[in-house]
Amino acid sequence: MLVGRIKGIDRPALAGMLPAYKKGLLLIDAGVNTNCKPLNLLQFAQMASIYLENIYKIEKPAVGLLNIGTEETKGNELTRESYALLKEKSPELGINFIGNVEGRDAVSGKIDILVTDGFTGNVFLKTVEGFGKLVKITLTESLKKNIFTTICALPALPGIKRFSKMLNYKEYGGALFLGVKKPVIKAHGSSDDYLFYTTIKQAEKFAEAKAVEIMTKEFEKVSNKSAEEKV
Numbered sequence: 270m271l272v273g274r275i276k277g278i279d280r281p282a283l284a285g286m287l288p289a290y291k292k293g294l295l296l297i298d299a300g301v302n303t304n305c306k307p308l309n310l311l312q313f314a315q316m317a318s319i320y321l322e323n324i325y326k327i328e329k330p331a332v333g334l335l336n337i338g339t340e341e342t343k344g345n346e347l348t349r350e351s352y353a354l355l356k357e358k359s360p361e362l363g364i365n366f367i368g369n370v371e372g373r374d375a376v377s378g379k380i381d382i383l384v385t386d387g388f389t390g391n392v393f394l395k396t397v398e399g400f401g402k403l404v405k406i407t408l409t410e411s412l413k414k415n416i417f418t419t420i421c422a423l424p425a426l427p428g429i430k431r432f433s434k435m436l437n438y439k440e441y442g443g444a445l446f447l448g449v450k451k452p453v454i455k456a457h458g459s460s461d462d463y464l465f466y467t468t469i470k471q472a473e474k475f476a477e478a479k480a481v482e483i484m485t486k487e488f489e490k491v492s493n494k495s496a497e498e499k500v
Contacts, residue, residue: 272451275481277488280305281448282313282387283455284320286441287397290378295321295480297384300391300445303489308383310334310351314364316447317382319487320381324478330381332359335389347386355384428499447484452476 274281282298297313298305321363323332334352336344341352359366367380373391375383385393400438412422442464446453452475456468475481 272449272453275448275450275485276489278312278316278448280309280312281446282309282316283390283444284317285394285444285449287376287394288401289376289380290440292378292381293325293441294376294380296390296394297382297447298390299394301446303386303388305386307346307347307351307354310347310386311354311358311362312364312448314355314359314382314384315362315487316484317384318342318364318485320445320447320480321381323480323483324474327365329365329378332364332366332382332384333368333375333380334366335372335375335383335385336369337371337391338393339369340372341369349382376407409447437443441467443468445475450481450485452481 283301284297284464285299287294287296295317296388297317298309302309318330321327332355333391333455334348334355336348336352338344341356342349344352355364355366358364365376370380370383375393376397379412383393412418443454443456444461452472453473454468454475457464460468
């Protein structure tokens with residue numbers, strides 16, 4: 270409310286980075302807009318693409334629409350209409366839309382961006398976080414079950430630590446508010462000093478890349494083109 274929306278963006282959204290196979294996965298919306306229109310999901314995809322291209326230097330990041338099946342006809346009214354709009358508008362907006370993605374395939378490494386409404390996105394986010402904690406706790410208990418499992422685990426400790434770090438949401442910082450005029454990041458509700466550190470580093474990287482300015486220019490082009498078409 271204080272910094273305002275970028276002109277041409279209907280609704281800002283939370284974009285949070287999650288672990289995926291050999292890469293990260295940008296989830297948008299992660300919990301702001303519980304009721305969305307197809308236009309919102311289209312703009313989420315565009316904002317996330319601009320962000321990854323300029324911050325992470327990913328050329329043509331792959332965008333998937335979270336759905337209960339991969340077919341065009343699957344899903345509710347929102348996902349079906351959003352699919353049609355993304356398919357139609359993606360080429361002119363520079364979005365690399367690959368279609369519907371089921372939840373089980375979201376972290377397969379095949380996509381860079383997962384687009385959904387804020388209600389579904391937040392449920393997905395909390396599920397991934399909870400499963401990560403389950404894996405970490407179960408693995409730790411299994412390795413410490415007795416002296417023999419502990420000794421056998423010693424050679425694998427470096428790999429286990431890397432795996433644990435990959436699943437730790439604190440490594441990914443907070444969630445960015447994409448679509449507002451200044452860099453704004455929401456930290457996790459259970460943040461500690463390390464998570465605030467990674468969030469501040471994330472904000473620094475976001476500001477240095479001038480992602481807000483780039484996003485503003487891109488949406489100005491879209492707004493101007495729409496105005497010309499109406500005339």
